[in-house]
Amino acid sequence: MREIILNTPGDFAEWRDAARGLLAAEVPPEDIVWRQAGESASLFSDTTPLVPKRVVTLPRDLVTTLDRVICHRDANVPTRLYTIAWRALTDRRLLERRTDDDVDWLAKADKSIRRDLHKMHAFVRFRRLGEDETGRESFAAWFEPEHRIVRLGARFFRKRFYGMDWAILTPDARAIWQNETLTYGPGGTRNEVPDSDVVEAQWRMYYGSIFNPARVKIAAMRAEMPKKYWHNLPEAQDIAPLLAGAGARVERMRETAVQLANPRSDKWRVRGEAEAVIAGETATLEGLARGLQACTRCPIHCNATQAVAGEGKADARIMLVGEQPGDREDLEGRPFVGPAGQLLNEALDEAGLDRAQLYVTNAVKHFKFEPRGKRRLHQNPSTGEIDICRWWLDQERDLVRPDIIVSLGGSALRGLTGKSASIASVRGRPITLAGGETLVATVHPSFLLRLPDRQRAAAERTAFIADLAAARSLAKGISA
Amino acid sequence: MSEKPILEKLAILADAAKYDASCSSSGTVKRDSTGSKGIGSTGGMGICHSYAPDGRCISLLKILLTNFCIYDCRFCINRASSNVPRARFNPAEVVRLTLDFYKRNYIEGLFLSSGIIRSEDYTMEQLVEVARLLREEHRFGGYIHLKTIAGASPELIARAGLYADRLSTNVELPTEAGLKSFAPEKTSATIRKTMAGVRVGLDDAAEAARGRLLKKAKAPRFAPAGQSTQMIVGADASRDDDILQSATSLYSGYKLRRVYYSAYSPIPDASSDLPPVRPPLIREHRLYQADWLLRFYGFSRSEIMEGADDGMLDLTIDPKLAWALQRREAFPVDINRAPREMLLRVPGLGTKAVERIIMARRLGAVRLGDLAKLTASVKKVLPFITTPDWRPGGLTDSANLRARFAPPPEQMSLAL
Numbered sequence: 001m002r003e004i005i006l007n008t009p010g011d012f013a014e015w016r017d018a019a020r021g022l023l024a025a026e027v028p029p030e031d032i033v034w035r036q037a038g039e040s041a042s043l044f045s046d047t048t049p050l051v052p053k054r055v056v057t058l059p060r061d062l063v064t065t066l067d068r069v070i071c072h073r074d075a076n077v078p079t080r081l082y083t084i085a086w087r088a089l090t091d092r093r094l095l096e097r098r099t100d101d102d103v104d105w106l107a108k109a110d111k112s113i114r115r116d117l118h119k120m121h122a123f124v125r126f127r128r129l130g131e132d133e134t135g136r137e138s139f140a141a142w143f144e145p146e147h148r149i150v151r152l153g154a155r156f157f158r159k160r161f162y163g164m165d166w167a168i169l170t171p172d173a174r175a176i177w178q179n180e181t182l183t184y185g186p187g188g189t190r191n192e193v194p195d196s197d198v199v200e201a202q203w204r205m206y207y208g209s210i211f212n213p214a215r216v217k218i219a220a221m222r223a224e225m226p227k228k229y230w231h232n233l234p235e236a237q238d239i240a241p242l243l244a245g246a247g248a249r250v251e252r253m254r255e256t257a258v259q260l261a262n263p264r265s266d267k268w269r270v271r272g273e274a275e276a277v278i279a280g281e282t283a284t285l286e287g288l289a290r291g292l293q294a295c296t297r298c299p300i301h302c303n304a305t306q307a308v309a310g311e312g313k314a315d316a317r318i319m320l321v322g323e324q325p326g327d328r329e330d331l332e333g334r335p336f337v338g339p340a341g342q343l344l345n346e347a348l349d350e351a352g353l354d355r356a357q358l359y360v361t362n363a364v365k366h367f368k369f370e371p372r373g374k375r376r377l378h379q380n381p382s383t384g385e386i387d388i389c390r391w392w393l394d395q396e397r398d399l400v401r402p403d404i405i406v407s408l409g410g411s412a413l414r415g416l417t418g419k420s421a422s423i424a425s426v427r428g429r430p431i432t433l434a435g436g437e438t439l440v441a442t443v444h445p446s447f448l449l450r451l452p453d454r455q456r457a458a459a460e461r462t463a464f465i466a467d468l469a470a471a472r473s474l475a476k477g478i479s480a
Numbered sequence: 481m482s483e484k485p486i487l488e489k490l491a492i493l494a495d496a497a498k499y500d501a502s503c504s505s506s507g508t509v510k511r512d513s514t515g516s517k518g519i520g521s522t523g524g525m526g527i528c529h530s531y532a533p534d535g536r537c538i539s540l541l542k543i544l545l546t547n548f549c550i551y552d553c554r555f556c557i558n559r560a561s562s563n564v565p566r567a568r569f570n571p572a573e574v575v576r577l578t579l580d581f582y583k584r585n586y587i588e589g590l591f592l593s594s595g596i597i598r599s600e601d602y603t604m605e606q607l608v609e610v611a612r613l614l615r616e617e618h619r620f621g622g623y624i625h626l627k628t629i630a631g632a633s634p635e636l637i638a639r640a641g642l643y644a645d646r647l648s649t650n651v652e653l654p655t656e657a658g659l660k661s662f663a664p665e666k667t668s669a670t671i672r673k674t675m676a677g678v679r680v681g682l683d684d685a686a687e688a689a690r691g692r693l694l695k696k697a698k699a700p701r702f703a704p705a706g707q708s709t710q711m712i713v714g715a716d717a718s719r720d721d722d723i724l725q726s727a728t729s730l731y732s733g734y735k736l737r738r739v740y741y742s743a744y745s746p747i748p749d750a751s752s753d754l755p756p757v758r759p760p761l762i763r764e765h766r767l768y769q770a771d772w773l774l775r776f777y778g779f780s781r782s783e784i785m786e787g788a789d790d791g792m793l794d795l796t797i798d799p800k801l802a803w804a805l806q807r808r809e810a811f812p813v814d815i816n817r818a819p820r821e822m823l824l825r826v827p828g829l830g831t832k833a834v835e836r837i838i839m840a841r842r843l844g845a846v847r848l849g850d851l852a853k854l855t856a857s858v859k860k861v862l863p864f865i866t867t868p869d870w871r872p873g874g875l876t877d878s879a880n881l882r883a884r885f886a887p888p889p890e891q892m893s894l895a896l
Contacts, residue, residue: 098840099850122527126584139583159512160521163619164583199580205487206581209494210542211532214745215759220535224528235530243533253746293669302656303729305672330733331676371732373775 002027003045006078007037010071010148010172019082025050029086034078054089062088062095068113069106071148080105116146120153123229124168127197138165138178142193143232148172151184158182169193200234207235213246214253282395285314292365298388300368300381305330310361310396317475319359319402319437320344321393323411323444327376330367335360340446344408347445347461351468359400363415364389378446386414397435403478405437406471409444427467430474438474442467484567490577492567496547496558497593500650501710501742503528505539505588505623508645508705513621519583520621522645527588540591540625541581545569545606549595553652553663554751555715555744558595562749568597571610578614582622589623589645590614596629604632604640611643623705628678630671637674638702641681646705646737649674654726658716675734678707682735706737713767714760715744721791724770724781731775741767766793773800776831777824796886801827804864811864811876815851816841828860860885 004018022032027050035041066081074080084102088094097103126139139161145153150168154175157166167176169188176183221239230236282288289309295301308325311334328338336344348355363386369376381389393415397405407413414420416439426441433439442464451457484492510523528537546568547558557564578590592610594603607626614620626644628637640647649671653659656668685702692699709730711723727739743759770793773779777800787794787802794802804811804827813822815837823834833855840846840854848870851858863875863884875881 093843096839097843098836099844099846099853104853118527122529124585128584137583141585156521159514161519161583162513162515163517163519197584199584202487202490202577203581203584203586205490206494206541206543207530207532207538209491210498210538212498212534212536212745215534215743215761217535217761218533221531221533224537225531233530239533246533250746253748253750302668303733305676305733306669327733331680333673333676369732371728374732374735376732 001031001033001042001045002047003033003035003041004078005035005037005039005041009036010151012067012070012151015070015078015081016066019085020056021050021052022082023056023085023089024052024054026053029079029083032079032082034082036075056089058085058088059092059095065095065106065110068117068152069109071113071152072109073147074109077109080109113147113149113152117149117152117156119229120145120149121156123225123233124153124157125232125234126166127194128199129194136163136165138167140167140169140193142169142188142190144228145170146228150175154182154184197234204235204238208238208242211242211246213242213249216243216246218243285309285396285399288392288395288399292392295365295392297391298366298385300364300366300385303369303371304366306333307365308333308335308362308367309365310335310359312355312359312361313357314359314400316357316359316400316402317478318353318357318404318406318471319361319397319400320406320408321412321416322360322362322408323446324362324364324381325367326378326446327367327369330376335362339449340444343445343448347465347468351465351472353468353472359396359402361393361396363393363412365392381411383414383420386411387418390415390418397437402437404440404471404475405433406440406442406468408442409447412444413441428470430470438478440467440471440474486573486577489567489569489573490543492565493543493545493547493569496544496564496595497542497591499557499742499745499747500542500591500593500627501536501740502625502648502708502738503537503539503542503591504646504708504738505625506705507737508623511621513619516619516621518619518621519579520589520619522588522621522623526623529586529588539588540623541578541587541589542591543569543574543577543593545571545574545592545594545603545610546597547595548597550598551596551663551665553666555652555662555712555747555754557747557749559751561751564749571606571613574610575613575618578622579618579620582620587622589620589625591625591627593627594629600629600631601633601636604629604636608636608639608643611640615643625705628674628707630666630674632674634677637677638681641678641685641702644703646708647678647703648708648710649678650710651726651730652710652712653716654711654713654718654723655716658718662716672733675707675709675730675736678703679734682706706735708736708738708740709734710740710742712744713741713764715754719791720763720767720770720788720793721781721785723767724774724784727771728774728781739771741771762795763793766795766799770799778821779803779825797882798827800825801860801885805882808877812866812872813864815865815867816845826861826864828857828864829855 006014008014066085069081070077084106087102095103120143124141124143126141129138129140131137150170150173154168157168158177161177165178167174169192172187174185174188176185282291292307292309295307301307308329322336325335326338326340329335345355364381368379368381370379405416407416410423413423413426416433423441423443431439443460448457448461448464451460505526508522512521513519526539528539530538532538547564548566548568549558549560552560574592581587582589592607594607596603611624611626614624624644625646625648626640628640628647628649630649651668651671652663652666659666659668681702685700689699711726713723723741730736730739741764743761743764745759770784773784774781783803784799785791786806787799793799804825813826820834820838823829823837824831836854837846840850845868846854848867851861855861862870863872863881866872
């Protein structure tokens with residue numbers, strides 16, 4: 001039987017050095033007694049020097065877990081950790097065995113440590129000591145953690161409060177950050193830390209004011225802020241009085257008859273009303289766009305961000321009509337700015353058309369979609385929705401009065417003609433619309449984006465550009 | 481008008497801010513003050529520094545810049561026609577409070593909102609100025625959550641995203657009709673447009689980060705903790721189904737990190753058409769559970785509604801259990817064979833327990849005796865699973881299965 005004496009409980013380096021030697025010498029856990037300094041030692045322990053028999057390597061995540069769990073107050077921790085390290089030498093997947101008793105114990109002990117550590121990060125309350133001639137402030141705190149976690153906790157405070165000096169004192173140990181150096185020392189007492197801080201009055205006022213007396217949930221508070229921490233939290237002394245007064249405060253809210261409205265409110269409100277007038281004018285494209293924002297004629301408006309009006313040259317010779325705004329168009333409030341819009345821009349370029357000289361709009365002005373997790377999946381508008389929205393398209397046609405209208409896709413065709421027809425049946429044969437414009441029918445650019453077959457996509461793209469070019473020469477022919 | 485002392489302003493402006501449920505300080509990038517003369521760090525889960533007796537976490541200094549407001553939203557304590565005392569901080573005072581609190585480790589950072597004064601842009605500018613002072617003048621590295629004022633200009637939103645970790649715009653009420661009758665100056669169109677603006681900012685920053693030539697090059701910053709919103713529950717007649725429909729639509733459209741559901745709670749000097757009722761806290765809780773099922777458990781809204789009654793979630797049992805009781809033909813599932821998606825649907829199993837089960841079963845069959853090490857709710861799970869040594873038999877289909885989980889009925893107190 002070997003006896004190992006640990007001088008500083010919770011010191012990982014000391015345990016690790018001892019354990020490493022024992023593991024290398026292949027001393028099984030049952031042959032070791034771990035003792036704390038000061039405990040009575042056995043007279044018959046084995047003191048022969050350890051002879052290394054093997055190389056000791058442990059998985060990295062196990063070592064970081066051991067580093068935490070050594071801080072646990074359970075007196076058997078050095079023994080249990082050695083057993084686990086011993087088993088891990090021959091079982092590399094030990095930590096994955098969640099149903100193993102040792103691993104289960106380790107997971108629970110680790111959880112307890114991490115929780116305590118998290119509470120230390122949360123519940124340490126600094127009090128100000130003063131500042132030096134450069135203006136660097138110094139603070140101190142008294143804290144009583146469940147486990148010996150000062151060393152683990154100090155790392156967090158160094159990262160957070162690098163620009164000030166601080167000391168955290170606990171019954172077991174202290175951590176001091178000064179001159180940008182972190183040092184550890186022996187445990188201390190509460191008296192070493194100031195018993196008040198000027199800002200505490202503000203903090204307690206904030207705590208009392210942010211509390212909502214109408215929704216008292218004491219169990220929820222105590223689950224997350226256990227009573228054992230209360231005596232070091234300045235705000236905790238207010239819990240009892242706040243609770244005692246809560247019922248009466250709610251009762252007062254109930255009983256208070258509704259008073260007259262604040263007389264000043266009318267003055268404050270004037271501006272709001274001035275803006276509330278919604279323009280219903282249809283004489284200009286701008287007026288139309290404003291009115292469009294208030295449109296609720298069909299049900300798809302309520303989930304979309306905004307109606308997307310057409311844009312472009314107010315007296316354009318050529319008007320392009322798409323189906324409906326997509327995800328990006330809906331966010332930005334402009335037509336054809338998403339992936340289909342990029343493809344359209346490229347195609348226009350190749351067809352020799354300048355988008356700035358055109359008027360670009362859609363048959364339906366709101367984005368219709370199906371929410372799917374973090375994405376919105378495009379849904380085709382129904383013929384009913386296209387027909388309802390046609391009113392807006394007709395207004396745009398009346399104001400812009402183009403010679404040529406290019407319909408992109410089937411929905412646009414329906415929106416312009418009022419009839420459903422296949423694109424193939426009208427493509428390549430310009431028709432005169434009831435309004436006198438010449439209709440050039442082609443596909444929607446997003447159709448090209450969806451084609452999986454490369455060869456077919458290239459052919460369709462060429463045909464699409466040809467349609468746009470045809471619209472261009474038609475427009476030229478009319479003006480000539 | 482004489483200036484109120486800071487303590488009095490703090491009382492008024494914290495009280496005015498408490499109806500905003502969000503206090504989260506999570507989800508942002510890792511950063512700390514190492515090597516600087518400043519203070520502040522963020523990253524990971526965020527920390528709740530205290531808890532109020534209402535069970536809510538206090539993570540941030542949550543205050544309004546001012547509770548003067550030209551709007552008259554009836555559910556709001558700060559509406560123009562309310563008679564609450566008014567106060568206003570100047571930006572320097574907020575900066576001072578934030579730093580004083582932060583250095584004493586009371587908070588993770590600041591959550592700043594405001595009543596609307598003068599105009600949306602003016603108000604937003606003031607909020608951005610506080611964040612700028614903290615970041616640029618005081619090298620503050622802690623968490624900053626700014627309220628985006630619906631209707632503020634895109635340039636101001638972009639500047640807010642530069643300094644803030646999180647931005648939020650509250651939709652307030654789940655339906656447009658509700659908003660129309662309770663918040664006459666707000667429109668859901670303006671609110672959604674503002675959220676769309678934030679999302680475009682987030683997308684553009686992500687795009688620019690991907691397009692960097694060098695990994696080391698600094699990524700452009702825009703609200704790394706994303707955006708969130710809040711809906712008030714129980715102030716209008718919206719049903720849970722409406723609320724979840726609105727939430728799914730918002731999650732899909734604006735990349736929201738969170739939708740907060742806030743049980744309408746009586747306010748002092750309430751408007752006459754809002755009944756001063758007890759806040760529907762259980763309903764709020766069930767909505768959060770449903771929200772989690774949508775986001776982390778692969779449920780769709782219509783599936784959740786299978787366990788609901790007329791568009792309202794069951795208040796006595798949780799929504800996953802309510803769904804499972806309607807879909808008993810899908811159970812019991814074999815804990816050792818079922819795919820992850822199915823394990824996630826077992827009442828009582830959370831995402832962590834499911835991961836533990838999957839890890840454990842790779843190394844050997846999980847038996848009844850092992851379950852206690854993998855999940856805390858063995859009793860709840862049993863009717864819905866099988867192991868090599870456990871079959872629920874008739875339990876899964878028994879008529880009184882619901883009664884096993886529902887709390888015993890309480891006798892109404894006659895004193896009411």
